[in-house]
Amino acid sequence: MSVIRSLFSSRGRVPRFNFWIASLLLLASYGLLLGPLFINGEGYQPLSWLIILASVSFLFTFPLAIAMAIKRCHDRNHAGHYLFLLIVPLVNLWLLFELAFLRGKKGANEFGPDPQQEIGEPAIVPASAQAPDRQSSP
Numbered sequence: 001m002s003v004i005r006s007l008f009s010s011r012g013r014v015p016r017f018n019f020w021i022a023s024l025l026l027l028a029s030y031g032l033l034l035g036p037l038f039i040n041g042e043g044y045q046p047l048s049w050l051i052i053l054a055s056v057s058f059l060f061t062f063p064l065a066i067a068m069a070i071k072r073c074h075d076r077n078h079a080g081h082y083l084f085l086l087i088v089p090l091v092n093l094w095l096l097f098e099l100a101f102l103r104g105k106k107g108a109n110e111f112g113p114d115p116q117q118e119i120g121e122p123a124i125v126p127a128s129a130q131a132p133d134r135q136s137s138p
Contacts, residue, residue, distance in 0.1 A: 008063055010080055014071035015104060015115045022068045026061055033057060074111035075104030 006012075014022075033054040070080035076098060086092045107114050 008067050010067045010070040012071055012112045013075040013104060013109075013115050014068060015075060016072075016100070016102075018115075019068055019072045019099065022064070026065055029057065029061065030054070069099065072099045072104075074109075075115065076102065077105040077109045077111070 033050065036050060066083075069083055073080055073082045076082075082095070085095045104114070104116070107117075
């Protein structure tokens with residue numbers, strides 16, 4: 001899967017660090033695009049070309065932000081529908097805290113392997129998925 005395709009995909013899991021990096025990069029890009037509108041001490045300056053540029057960039061970056069949030073939900077062992085809790089007052093604060101600061105589920109879950117697992121470390125496989133032990137006859 002290509003890098004661009006994996007960025008916009010909602011499959012798999014993403015650890016906190018990658019979630020933070022993506023979030024900060026998105027915020028910085030919006031700051032760079034919208035910042036000049038507010039730099040002048042006279043307040044809002046209607047620079048229509050900048051507003052159009054920011055709107056177009058939002059169309060490309062919003063799906064990326066949603067995909068990253070869904071993958072972060074997967075890392076916490078929740079389905080992507082969990083993001084609908086963002087519209088519930090006070091509950092949304094817990095969701096933001098959980099996605100931003102709490103570690104994902106250790107080991108593999110139904111959404112994929114642990115993204116923080118070190119290379120070469122054996123994956124944790126649920127007992128139901130393991131092959132039964134075959135005993136050799138003497």
